[in-house]
Amino acid sequence: MTAPLHDTGADAAEAAPGDVAAAVVGKPVEGRSLRRIAWTRLKRDKPALAGGIVVIFLVLVAVLAPLIVGLLGHPPDEFHQDKIDPLFGTPIGSFGGISSEHLLGVEPNNGRDVFSRIVYGARISLLVAFLAALVAVLLGTVLGIVAGYFGGWADSLISRVMDMLLAFPQLLFIISLVSVLPNDLLGMTGTNVRIAILVTVIGFFGWPYVGRIVRGQTLSLREKEYIEAARSLGAGRRYVLFKELLPNLVAPITVYATLMIPTNILTEAALSFLGAGVRPPTASWGQTLSSAVKSYESDPTFMVVPGLAIFLTVLAFNLLGDGVRDALDPKGTR
Numbered sequence: 001m002t003a004p005l006h007d008t009g010a011d012a013a014e015a016a017p018g019d020v021a022a023a024v025v026g027k028p029v030e031g032r033s034l035r036r037i038a039w040t041r042l043k044r045d046k047p048a049l050a051g052g053i054v055v056i057f058l059v060l061v062a063v064l065a066p067l068i069v070g071l072l073g074h075p076p077d078e079f080h081q082d083k084i085d086p087l088f089g090t091p092i093g094s095f096g097g098i099s100s101e102h103l104l105g106v107e108p109n110n111g112r113d114v115f116s117r118i119v120y121g122a123r124i125s126l127l128v129a130f131l132a133a134l135v136a137v138l139l140g141t142v143l144g145i146v147a148g149y150f151g152g153w154a155d156s157l158i159s160r161v162m163d164m165l166l167a168f169p170q171l172l173f174i175i176s177l178v179s180v181l182p183n184d185l186l187g188m189t190g191t192n193v194r195i196a197i198l199v200t201v202i203g204f205f206g207w208p209y210v211g212r213i214v215r216g217q218t219l220s221l222r223e224k225e226y227i228e229a230a231r232s233l234g235a236g237r238r239y240v241l242f243k244e245l246l247p248n249l250v251a252p253i254t255v256y257a258t259l260m261i262p263t264n265i266l267t268e269a270a271l272s273f274l275g276a277g278v279r280p281p282t283a284s285w286g287q288t289l290s291s292a293v294k295s296y297e298s299d300p301t302f303m304v305v306p307g308l309a310i311f312l313t314v315l316a317f318n319l320l321g322d323g324v325r326d327a328l329d330p331k332g333t334r
Contacts, residue, residue, distance in 0.1 A: 041327040048323020054316035062122040072103060073116035077281045080111035088298065096301030104305050108295040114302065118309055120283035124272075125313070128198045129264035135203025137257050140210025141249070145241060147211070148218025159215070162208035170205045170267075175276040177201065191282045198277065202267055206260060213252055221245055251328040258321035262314040269310055285310050 083097050089109045091097030096105030104114040147158040271277040272286030285306045292303035
């Protein structure tokens with residue numbers, strides 16, 4: 001009974017030349033699922049495919065960080081004072097000490113391997129971004145559906161909470177929260193506490209964006225004929241919510257989740273840059289940028305490398321998110 005997410009015109013527009021020829025000569029035409037149609041559209045979007053390849057590469061780098069560093073780098077917290085000029089504290093050699101031994105050079109003053117810290121920093125950024133997006137999507141989907149479907153006082157209450165959270169200074173709240181929380185919390189210590197705080201707070205302040213999208217879509221879908229038909233046949237609220245509404249909300253939720261991840265990466269980098277993220281010596285891109293501010297005039301390479309890592313990561317996720325949006329849009333022309 002679930003309503004289709006596309007019309008026959010969109011199917012006809014997406015039909016391959018072979019399918020059209022088969023229909024003309026009277027041969028049976030193979031039906032295509034929504035997933036196949038979306039994948040066909042996505043394959044035509046070269047920037048989105050490039051972004052997806054970069055995203056997969058970054059995820060593999062984060063997961064295989066110990067193996068990659070063991071083969072191509074040095075331990076991220078190992079000092080190499082022999083690579084530092086004792087007079088100026090800058091890396092010996094050009095471009096921040098880049099060599100076959102240190103692929104991206106070494107940090108000023110202490111000589112830690114930049115390549116290793118960038119690889120391990122990817123784990124922190126992607127872990128926080130994905131988990132925070134998951135928290136935001138779960139909260140936003142549940143509360144958005146409740147507000148849009150039931151309406152009344154529930155809609156008013158949830159909408160006012162969303163308005164309040166959207167106006168709340170997120171960065172200031174996280175900075176103040178981190179400054180008062182202990183290093184040991186709920187059995188977690190050190191870096192794990194900071195990661196848990198970042199995921200919880202970023203996800204909590206991110207759900208209103210998802211909630212507004214879901215609420216708006218739910219308000220539109222609940223008046224559709226197939227919803228009325230389900231009700232007239234005696235379907236309960238649970239059936240309508242999970243069998244009729246939710247499947248038709250998967251596309252906008254997926255798109256917004258994909259576009260939320262790069263925002264979370266930037267938020268984590270900004271918090272680490274300001275000292276409210278993970279603590280040293282744990283590697284983080286934002287923390288590396290913060291350290292580079294002190295020495296960028298004498299060694300600009302140290303600032304360029306983490307900045308470029310953040311830029312390419314965010315760009316890849318944005319390209320992939322745009323491509324997913326176009327692929328899942330039944331009225332798209334691409």
